[in-house]
Amino acid sequence: MGLQAQLNLTSYLLLNKIRIVLSLFLLHSFSASWSTPLLLLLLLSYLILVLCSMTMRVDAKVVMLGKESVGKTSLVERYVHHRFLVGPYQNTIGAAFVAKPIQVGDKVVTLGIWDTAGSERYEAMSRIYYRGARAAIVCYDLTDTSSFQRAKFWVKEVQNCEEHCKIYLCGTKVDLIESDRGLRQVDYHDVQDFADEIGAQHFETSSKTGNNVDELFQKVAEDFNSISFQFMTEETGIDLGQKKDSYFYSCCHN
Numbered sequence: 701m702g703l704q705a706q707l708n709l710t711s712y713l714l715l716n717k718i719r720i721v722l723s724l725f726l727l728h729s730f731s732a733s734w735s736t737p738l739l740l741l742l743l744l745s746y747l748i749l750v751l752c753s754m755t756m757r758v759d760a761k762v763v764m765l766g767k768e769s770v771g772k773t774s775l776v777e778r779y780v781h782h783r784f785l786v787g788p789y790q791n792t793i794g795a796a797f798v799a800k801p802i803q804v805g806d807k808v809v810t811l812g813i814w815d816t817a818g819s820e821r822y823e824a825m826s827r828i829y830y831r832g833a834r835a836a837i838v839c840y841d842l843t844d845t846s847s848f849q850r851a852k853f854w855v856k857e858v859q860n861c862e863e864h865c866k867i868y869l870c871g872t873k874v875d876l877i878e879s880d881r882g883l884r885q886v887d888y889h890d891v892q893d894f895a896d897e898i899g900a901q902h903f904e905t906s907s908k909t910g911n912n913v914d915e916l917f918q919k920v921a922e923d924f925n926s927i928s929f930q931f932m933t934e935e936t937g938i939d940l941g942q943k944k945d946s947y948f949y950s951c952c953h954n
């Protein structure tokens with residue numbers, strides 16, 4: 701293992717330890733009544749998490765959004781660690797962060813993935829985490845209509861607050877539909893129409909089987925990379941006949 705890889709691993713382990721401590725702290729904070737010192741401590745914990753995430757070289761910030769239990773953490777687990785955790789469901793508290801390098805052509809793009817808590821009690825915090833994101837993976841559970849309504853809420857939020865953030869709609873748990881078609885509550889074409897309307901990409905995935913998970917993150921990295929390339933050629937005056945994209949422009953000026 702090279703020095704860089706060792707450093708990344710150390711940062712990652714340190715980050716996870718801090719995250720566990722923060723999670724316990726946040727759990728305690730939310731169970732108590734809100735007060736100014738608690739709010740300050742929450743803010744401080746957020747800043748620590750941000751500082752930790754900065755120890756890793758990240759090209760593009762990606763945020764996972766969606767109703768609780770739709771499978772955001774499972775998607776990240778599947779993509780980053782190639783596993784599907786079974787056992788009792790544990791909701792995310794606050795947020796988690798992981799950096800993942802991806803090969804795109806002859807380049808490596810490192811995605812900094814923020815997995816937010818879906819519970820509405822943490823809604824205000826999730827808003828903090830999508831600041832500056834270049835991609836938002838907005839998840840909904842294919843077996844739960846209300847989760848698609850919640851996804852629309854997050855799309856609106858991101859559109860209003862992060863105009864340069866590219867949106868990816870992700871229908872989760874497709875394995876459940878494959879074993880019993882009657883379980884589908886969100887129609888593929890309805891989501892595709894919505895995706896066309898907002899100019900988003902649309903995927904249906906399963907973290908259990910791994911179906912389409914790599915493809916989703918690969919697309920995020922490729923889009924980021926192609927927009928970056930487009931910008932560089934324009935900056936250096938090489939005209940490849942491509943149109944400037946405001947999303948890319950912003951991501952290279954942050």
Ligand SMILES: Nc1nc2c(ncn2[C@@H]2O[C@H](COP(=O)(O)OP(=O)(O)OP(=O)(O)O)[C@@H](O)[C@H]2O)c(=O)[nH]1
Nearest residue numbers: 768769770771772773774791792818873906907908
């Ligand atoms: N069958 C199946 N179950 C899944 C899949 N993805 C997630 N689940 C299950 O759905 C439940 C919730 O998954 P999580 O990944 O924790 O959901 P989350 O969106 O991160 O939840 P919050 O942290 O509360 O926001 C867990 O019991 C998972 O095992 C999937 O692709 N297939």
